[in-house]
Amino acid sequence: MNPLRVAVTAAAGRMGQRLVALGHQGEGTVIAVATEASGNGQMGHDAGAVAGIGPIDVTISPDLAHGIGHADVVIDFSTPEATVAHAKVAGAAKVPAVIGTTGLSPEQQSQIETALSGVPWVQAPNMSVGVNVLFKLLELAARTLGEGYDVEIVETHHRHKVDAPSGTALALGRIAAGALGVDFAQSAVYARQGRTGPRQPGTIGLQTLRVGDVVGDHTVVLGTDGERLELTHKAQSRDTFAHGALRAARWVVGRPPGRYDMQDVLGLR
Numbered sequence: 001m002n003p004l005r006v007a008v009t010a011a012a013g014r015m016g017q018r019l020v021a022l023g024h025q026g027e028g029t030v031i032a033v034a035t036e037a038s039g040n041g042q043m044g045h046d047a048g049a050v051a052g053i054g055p056i057d058v059t060i061s062p063d064l065a066h067g068i069g070h071a072d073v074v075i076d077f078s079t080p081e082a083t084v085a086h087a088k089v090a091g092a093a094k095v096p097a098v099i100g101t102t103g104l105s106p107e108q109q110s111q112i113e114t115a116l117s118g119v120p121w122v123q124a125p126n127m128s129v130g131v132n133v134l135f136k137l138l139e140l141a142a143r144t145l146g147e148g149y150d151v152e153i154v155e156t157h158h159r160h161k162v163d164a165p166s167g168t169a170l171a172l173g174r175i176a177a178g179a180l181g182v183d184f185a186q187s188a189v190y191a192r193q194g195r196t197g198p199r200q201p202g203t204i205g206l207q208t209l210r211v212g213d214v215v216g217d218h219t220v221v222l223g224t225d226g227e228r229l230e231l232t233h234k235a236q237s238r239d240t241f242a243h244g245a246l247r248a249a250r251w252v253v254g255r256p257p258g259r260y261d262m263q264d265v266l267g268l269r
Contacts, residue, residue: 001231006072006249007033007095009086010078011060012042012050015100018242020051033067033074034060036081068093073249077241080104080184084111091115096255098248099123100241103169111261120255124262125167127244131218132262133258134233137174138220141229142179149222150199151176156209156217164208165190168218173204176220 010016011034024031034047034171040060048056061067064074064086072092075095077084083101088111090097096119099112112123126132141152153176155169165173177184182202189205216235221228235241244262251265263269 001028003028003030003261004250004253005030005032005070005072006246007064007067007074008047009035009064009074009076009082010037010038011044011047012040012116013077015077015238015241017051018238019077019245020047020056021053022239022242023075023246023249024048024051025053028250029246031056031058031099032070033064034058034138035062035064035067036060038062049181050255062091065093068095071095073253075100075245075249077101080108084108086113086192087112087115087121090121091117091119094119096249098127098245098252100127100245102123103163116259118257120252120257120260121260122248122252122260122265123159124248125171126216126241127248127262128233128235128240129244129247129262129266130240131168131233131235132244132266132268134218134220134231135171135263136268137231138172139175139179141231142176143220145222145224145229146256147180147182147202149224150203150205150206151180152205152221152223154207154209154217154219154221156211156214158213158215160208161210164210165206166216166218168216169206169208172218172220173206176204187209 008019023029042050046055047058076086077100155166174184187204189203219232248265
């Protein structure tokens, strides 16, 4: 069987480099296309050399449309604006996609869904297998413990992350809200300062930390009088996200058109 040909966008970025390195050396995949934003200093360089694995004869280019015909699937961890553009290219070429970009506006999300309506695609706020198990555990815990337990979410990322709270923290909040039967938009509390008064029942707190080079830590605390349950996931390397994205890429090719997430990929739904 021929290896799956993967197109990696933002190939010179932190995630892109790990996707190139692990995807080209991984089982059943090969990197066929690598792109970056116009003006990036690595433009025209070999993607493998940039990723630290040596030349792979794939040059980083500014145009996904130029190379999309050589790809079986696109993996995109870029910016919201770029992700919309990449989705349009993939959708027009009928190439499945895996999207890990966070911080998308409702309008951008709608554009992505329209662009990819004719192909299968996986989109998730976090591609880590461990985090997606955390999602499932939180759903079980919140539903079982019930409304008598307070829910607080704390997330920590590196100083360069531009969106807050993280997409993963928001997903955790929505999962808890759904399990408790409350409206997340109305129950979320993003900051506390001054004389806030007693904690309001049914609220879900989200706290954001930005520290050094932390890859990504998420903790959910569910507590009531007399006991506290804490669920924590700590990412020590971006490889966990890259491995998950590559797993999703291998899974999504050949699926019926539509949107999937990592719960589908892992058989947790």
